[in-house]
Amino acid sequence: MIIDGKKLAAKLEKELVPEMHGRKLTLAVISVGSDPVSLRYINKKKQIGERLGITVIVHVFDAAISEENLATEVMRISEDRTVNGMIVQLPLPKHIATERITARIPSEKDADALGLYPRVLPPVVLAVREICREENISLHGKHIVIVGKGKLVGKPVAEWVRKEGAFVEIVDRSTKEPDEIFKKADIIVSGAGVPSLITPDKIKEGVILFDAATSEMSGKLVGDIDPACADKAAFYTPVPGGIGPLTVVLLFKNLIELTHGD
Numbered sequence: 001m002i003i004d005g006k007k008l009a010a011k012l013e014k015e016l017v018p019e020m021h022g023r024k025l026t027l028a029v030i031s032v033g034s035d036p037v038s039l040r041y042i043n044k045k046k047q048i049g050e051r052l053g054i055t056v057i058v059h060v061f062d063a064a065i066s067e068e069n070l071a072t073e074v075m076r077i078s079e080d081r082t083v084n085g086m087i088v089q090l091p092l093p094k095h096i097a098t099e100r101i102t103a104r105i106p107s108e109k110d111a112d113a114l115g116l117y118p119r120v121l122p123p124v125v126l127a128v129r130e131i132c133r134e135e136n137i138s139l140h141g142k143h144i145v146i147v148g149k150g151k152l153v154g155k156p157v158a159e160w161v162r163k164e165g166a167f168v169e170i171v172d173r174s175t176k177e178p179d180e181i182f183k184k185a186d187i188i189v190s191g192a193g194v195p196s197l198i199t200p201d202k203i204k205e206g207v208i209l210f211d212a213a214t215s216e217m218s219g220k221l222v223g224d225i226d227p228a229c230a231d232k233a234a235f236y237t238p239v240p241g242g243i244g245p246l247t248v249v250l251l252f253k254n255l256i257e258l259t260h261g262d
Contacts, residue, residue, distance in 0.1 A: 002230050003131055003237045009245035012130065012253065016052060019256050026055040027111065027255055028077050028086040032070065032096070033063030037214045037221065038089045044248045052252060057083075067096045074104040085111035085255040090152055098151060111255045114151060120254040122156040124212050127246035128189065129160075135235060137187075137208060140165035145185035147171045147198075147224060153191025153212045161189075190224040197224040200232055209236045212243045 027049060029042055042058055049056035059077060061070060070092075077086060086109050092098050102114040113122040121129075132139065144166045148154035154170070162168050169185075171178045172192075182188060182202040189210040190198060195217055203209070209230075211223035223239030230236040237243050 001135075001233075001235050003135070003235055003242055005127075005131075005237060005242040005245045008130060008134060009249045012246070012249045013048065013051070016249070016253060016256060020053055023259075024053070024055070025084045025255060025259055026057060026082055027252075028080070028083045029056060029058045030061070030070075030074060030077065030086065030088045031058055032061045032065060032089070032092050035091065036216050038091070040221070041214075041244070041248065042089060044245075045251065048248055048252060054252060054255065063093050065096075067100060070096060070101055071104055074101055078104060078106050078109060083109065084259050085109045087112040087251070088114065090114075102151070108258060111251055111258060113156070113254070120257055121160070122152070123247035123250040123254065124153050124191070124243065125156050125160045126250040126253070127212075127243045128157060128210055130246060130250070131210070131235070131237065137235065139187070142166045142186040143169070143184060144187040144189065145169050145171055145181055147188065147190035148192040148213075150191055153189070157189050157191070157212070188225075192224050194224055195222045196226050198229060199226045200229050203229055203232055205232050206234045207232065209233045210243060211237050211239050214239060214244065 031042055046056045086105055088102055103116050105115040107115055107117040107119050110118050113120050139161050144161050146154050146158045146168060149172050158168050169181055171181055179202045182198060183204055185207060187208040191212045193213045193215050195215050209225050211225040213224040215222050221240045
């Protein structure tokens with residue numbers, strides 16, 4: 001079954017409308033450089049923000065900005081009392097240490113849960129959770145393979161599914177014979193950013209596939225999992241149209257949750 005992330009995202013977005021209750025919120029987005037996938041996601045955030053009545057302000061910085069200067073800018077934006085929440089759009093240029101920048105985001109404004117002491121769950125984790133709830137997928141006791149150790153997908157998802165009682169195995173660039181690990185998995189969550197990393201011959205019948213990666217090939221968004229895998233999978237989230245739309249809506253859900261009581 002192919003999961004329609006757009007349909008589920010639209011449902012969740014409608015549920016957020018009454019939570020606004022006429023409130024005026026502002027989300028600040030820090031964007032560095034001109035990564036095409038990042039720009040697509042920023043545009044989606046602006047569109048959803050407009051529909052919800054949430055102001056999205058994008059602060060754009062040159063890809064050559066120094067880590068020190070970017071950290072200063074993040075601090076400056078975080079201290080703006082008109083900003084209710086903020087995110088740093090990833091990935092950042094290679095010369096910038098991501099964790100040093102995200103550590104500057106105060107927990108009360110950390111809508112992406114990338115800082116040191118997040119008060120909410122990361123949107124990718126929430127997206128996987130929503131799909132599991134919608135389709136009655138249990139994680140307890142399952143053999144789950146997480147592809148990648150990144151801050152956006154691999155690391156937070158691995159932490160969460162362990163708490164849900166799953167047996168977790170991590171696959172990254174240093175893993176020997178990853179294909180054998182893929183074949184044993186009940187569930188695969190992939191966020192490596194390597195197109196066609198997982199193909200039908202590497203998975204078992206009835207596996208559940210969460211493709212949380214986004215790369216661009218010839219102007220099109222693609223994930224890590226070959227779409228042909230859908231024929232063998234019990235559930236499969238496509239790219240685009242699967243996890244992605246959910247993460248954007250759930251980012252705003254986090255923002256609203258962080259600001260309740262303000």
